[in-house]
């Protein structure tokens with residue numbers, strides 16, 4: 001990693017040059033392959049991102065050299081593993097600019113983070129007639145946990161509507177907030193439309209009415225510099241696998257006073273101070289929420305992923321991805337018969353589109369035959385599909401290791417789709 | 423690269439663009455809904471079955487090229503067939519899409535023009551698209567109340 005940061009000198013660089021990207025691509029072994037006889041073009045980054053060798057090697061090095069269980073033994077390996085594990089907590093804290101490392105809880109991913117807040121925070125506080133406010137562009141993982149709670153407690157799930165451009169209608173949002181609102185749960189970036197929501201403003205508005213806000217950062221953190229203190233959100237959840245890290249690991253950030261007031265979600269080892277058959281005393285935060293042996297190697301991999309992204313620079317990544325998105329939008333929009341869904345002012349890395357007379361699934365198959373991996377479907381956001389009156393869309397989503405040449409291949413691919421169905 | 427034309431044959435594209443027997447069947451005595459959650463395909467199959475014979479078959483819904491063409495051609499091929507014949511036809515069709523390359527499909531000639539779907543075999547994730555209408559037809563015959571899902 002040192003090598004890369006020296007070469008790229010993040011402080012001085014505003015975006016990535018094509019030479020930078022060429023060097024970055026060398027770090028991703030998977031990108032070198034051919035699919036269906038063509039060079040792989042990986043445009044399914046919103047579903048999950050690919051892994052640089054720095055992450056892959058960190059995980060295998062950990063297993064080969066330092067692996068042991070954590071927090072449990074006095075032996076050297078356990079101490080090393082514990083140290084490495086807790087060092088990543090600090091890394092995540094700094095990465096999202098949290099005030100303290102105990103505000104970072106390791107979880108399996110965004111989904112588990114959202115569910116932890118639903119059970120540990122909201123469930124004991126929610127009463128019949130209360131309301132939970134989500135947006136119309138949420139991923140199912142930021143809808144279903146709340147819906148389940150509402151069902152159990154006879155509470156009401158309310159929805160902030162979205163405009164034709166795919167932006168949240170803030171006047172409606174303000175109107176929907178009321179004294180019965182117990183939580184706002186909103187995504188930072190929409191995985192189906194690419195919209196970047198004005199989180200800071202939304203938090204400010206909610207806080208005026210003393211309503212806490214959970215931000216689903218699954219799609220935000222891979223593209224934007226995140227500062228949870230500046231956003232002032234109460235909870236922030238994300239998945240490591242969309243951030244060039246391994247699957248099975250993510251984090252929940254929660255303000256310390258809120259986490260302190262939360263009950264544990266799962267019981268077991270590591271989350272206790274003492275156990276007798278009469279009584280268990282729970283551990284302090286964040287350990288209270290980390291029952292059982294965690295995905296230790298996953299945490300190590302997540303740490304390596306954060307190091308890797310920081311060695312390139314989140315600002316540079318963001319600036320370069322904006323260029324890619326602008327180029328792709330311009331080129332794809334030019335193809336007659338193509339409709340782009342999600343035309344918000346502020347967008348990140350997602351191009352959702354439909355082609356007249358062609359089902360997205362067929363677009364996906366044809367592009368795959370050309371080596372281009374996109375997603376076709378509802379993107380786990382069925383309400384968004386309903387809002388725009390389509391059964392599904394085709395979605396190309398970009399990462400900093402993608403290139404304009406790959407976007408040209410996509411454009412040619414879409415033209416080929418039209419030929420087949422011509 | 424498996425040729426796209428093997429999958430998207432002219433006949434399939436023709437049925438996609440101009441589906442036959444499309445729309446509700448007023449006097450249907452069997453019907454069922456089918457759903458492929460993976461791609462959002464939804465369709466309804468309507469049948470008029472009397473004395474064990476399919477008198478009429480129609481379908482409605484939206485789906486990808488493969489599922490639409492398959493539904494369209496299915497309605498054509500099962501009309502006039504007995505229940506048992508329609509079910510056997512589905513078995514052959516399913517075999518054609520899923521059997522290993524070196525295994526010959528029994529009585530393949532019964533499939534008639536449905537053989538245009540043989541290319542789907544090269545695209546395993548699309549087999550569900552081709553069979554959705556057939557599964558739904560089966561359910562309709564059995565008067566199953568629950569919607570059919572490919573999952």
Ligand SMILES: Cc1ncc(COP(=O)(O)O)c(C=O)c1O
Nearest residue numbers: 109110111139141191218219239
């Ligand atoms: C906006 C958003 N939220 C939540 C999730 C769920 O993430 P995970 O499956 O890693 O828990 C995703 C993943 O697709 C997402 O895009």
